[in-house]
Amino acid sequence: MAVTRTEIENSLSKLELPDGGTLVSRDMIRALTIEGRAVRFVIEAPTPEIARHMEPLRRAAEAAVAALDGVESVSVALTAHGPAQKPAAPGLKIGGHPKAQDGPTKPGGVDRILAIASGKGGVGKSTVSSNLAVALARAGRKVGLLDADIYGPSQPRMMGASGRPASPDGKTIIPLQAHGVTLMSIGFMMEEGKAVIWRGPMLMGALQQMLGQVEWGKLDVLIVDLPPGTGDVQLTLCTKSQLTGAIVVSTPQDVALIDARKALDMFATLKTPVLGLIENMSTFVCPDCGSEHRIFGHGGVAAEAEKMGVPLLGSLPIDLDTRLAGDAGTPIAAGDGPAAQAYAQMAERLIAGGMA
Numbered sequence: 001m002a003v004t005r006t007e008i009e010n011s012l013s014k015l016e017l018p019d020g021g022t023l024v025s026r027d028m029i030r031a032l033t034i035e036g037r038a039v040r041f042v043i044e045a046p047t048p049e050i051a052r053h054m055e056p057l058r059r060a061a062e063a064a065v066a067a068l069d070g071v072e073s074v075s076v077a078l079t080a081h082g083p084a085q086k087p088a089a090p091g092l093k094i095g096g097h098p099k100a101q102d103g104p105t106k107p108g109g110v111d112r113i114l115a116i117a118s119g120k121g122g123v124g125k126s127t128v129s130s131n132l133a134v135a136l137a138r139a140g141r142k143v144g145l146l147d148a149d150i151y152g153p154s155q156p157r158m159m160g161a162s163g164r165p166a167s168p169d170g171k172t173i174i175p176l177q178a179h180g181v182t183l184m185s186i187g188f189m190m191e192e193g194k195a196v197i198w199r200g201p202m203l204m205g206a207l208q209q210m211l212g213q214v215e216w217g218k219l220d221v222l223i224v225d226l227p228p229g230t231g232d233v234q235l236t237l238c239t240k241s242q243l244t245g246a247i248v249v250s251t252p253q254d255v256a257l258i259d260a261r262k263a264l265d266m267f268a269t270l271k272t273p274v275l276g277l278i279e280n281m282s283t284f285v286c287p288d289c290g291s292e293h294r295i296f297g298h299g300g301v302a303a304e305a306e307k308m309g310v311p312l313l314g315s316l317p318i319d320l321d322t323r324l325a326g327d328a329g330t331p332i333a334a335g336d337g338p339a340a341q342a343y344a345q346m347a348e349r350l351i352a353g354g355m356a
Contacts, residue, residue, distance in 0.1 A: 003070040005032060008039060011064045015057065023061060030079070031324050033287070037072035039065055040337065042324050044079050051080040075335045079328035094189045094206050106242040107211055109218045110144070114275070114356060115237060115246040117267075119259025121152075121228040124280040125249045127326055128316070129225035130158045131333035135343035136221060136356055137180035138333070143356075144175070144222040146210055147185030148233050150203050151196050155225060156187040160329020164188055165214075173214045179334050184214050200232040207236050221356040229259075230266040238270040245273040245355065247313065250304075251281045252297040257304060264308065275355050276311040277301050278346070281318040311353075314346040 013024045023029055023043060032041040043058055045051035055078070062076045106113060116132070118125040126149065133145040147155035156162060161178040165188050168174070175184040186206060190196060198206070216222060221244075227233050237243060246267050250260035260277075267274050279301035284293045295318065305312040322339055325332040333343040350356035 001070055002036065003034060003039065003065075003068050005034065007068055008032065008034075008041075008065055011068055012061055015060055015064060017057070023057075031320055033321070035337070037070060038075075038337070039071055039073070040075040040321065040335070042077045042079055042328060046080070048080040051078050054078055073336060075337070077325055077328040077330045079324060094186060094209055101208075101240065104240055104242045105212065107214070107216045107219075107222070110216055110222045111219065112221045112244040112356065113224060113241055114221050114244055114350075115224045115226055115234075115272075116249060117226045117234065117246050117263050118228045118249045119230075119261065119263040120256060123228075123249055123251045123256055123260075124316070125228065126154045126158060126225050127322065127331075128249050128278055128280060129223055130155055130326070131322075131331045131339075131343045132346060132350075133181045133223045134179045134331045134333040135340070135347035136223075136350070139344065139347045139351060141220040141347075141351065141356060142182075142218060143180070144182040144184075144216050144219045146214075146222060146224045147183075147187060148207055148210070148224050148237065149227040150186050150198065150206055150233065151227060153185045153187030153190075155183065155185045157329060158326045158331060159183055161188075171213060173210070175214050175216065178329075179331065182216060182219065184210050186210070203232045204236045204240075207233055208240065211241060230262055234263075234266060235270070238267070238272045243272055245275040247276055247278060248274060249278045249280055250301050252279055252294070252300040254297070254300065256296070257300045260301075260304070264304075274308065274310050275350075275353075276313040277305040277308075278313050279315040282315040283317045285317060285319070287320075311349070313349055314342060316342055 009024050013022045015022055028044050030042040030044045045054055058076050058078050062074045066074045116125055116129040133143050137143045147153045159178040161176045161183055166174040175182050248260055248263050250256045281296050284295050302312050322332045332339045
């Protein structure tokens with residue numbers, strides 16, 4: 001017999017917090033879902049600082065629920081309400097005028113560079129980038145993730161990584177690691193909440209540094225999370241690096257597709273292969289009644305892929321768990337649910353096609 005919500009809450013009520021109360025009495029349990037014998041939920045701490053010390057409690061909660069009759073798998077994520085403390089200002093200078101180079105280059109040891117792009121913001125490009133990187137890593141590939149969204153870096157939060165990359169000589173940058181992925185972002189080099197107010201040359205210089213000065217090591221694929229649109233960063237990546245190809249993310253709605261077509265035209269103009277399209281937020285399944293709703297329309301991205309003669313790599317739903325997982329720093333692809341399986345299938349498709 002399947003476990004009930006009441007049984008789960010009763011089990012969690014036995015775990016005392018250091019400062020009094022329990023996870024249930026302090027209302028820290030979020031997004032509790034029961035799918036057959038699989039249980040998932042999120043523990044939301046009051047602040048990121050408190051969350052950093054709650055990993056033992058997260059493991060205890062996972063073990064307590066796993067011990068219940070009718071439970072075969074448990075996934076528990078940690079998140080926090082409110083902003084994190086500002087990190088110390090880095091000593092390594094990032095940004096500046098780009099250095100001249102003879103032609104397109106590629107970091108040593110990196111076999112392929114794969115750009116994830118979108119014509120507009122808000123379509124889930126960064127979410128796709130982080131989850132696809134994790135899915136490829138789980139499939140056995142050596143993966144790097146470069147957050148090239150200079151003005152709005154989100155990968156440090158989505159990948160649950162913090163701290164400042166080391167620089168032993170003031171030039172070489174040692175990247176961070178998270179969920180089996182080698183990670184670099186301008187977000188690691190800037191103060192929390194500090195705006196990046198740079199002109200084009202500084203953007204190009206920063207991208208050039210993060211590609212060329214980071215010790216990426218041996219990678220099968222380096223995924224580059226591009227900013228939305230068709231600006232300086234895209235132009236620099238396509239013309240100054242040996243880019244294997246690009247994947248364009250869009251929602252099905254007409255307004256998003258209008259901008260997605262501009263991104264596709266940019267890659268065609270710059271002679272960068274488009275390896276496929278991904279339709280994000282394709283459907284919404286009501287958690288209460290199970291009915292499926294196509295909030296942003298249907299079929300637009302698939303039709304565009306067919307028109308271009310490129311594969312539709314996947315259609316991803318919009319759901320609360322994906323958002324909570326990204327906010328908690330544990331991408332949904334790191335788990336075992338339906339969304340994780342969808343990313344795993346996309347990863348397998350890229351590997352089978354020699355793209356990753």
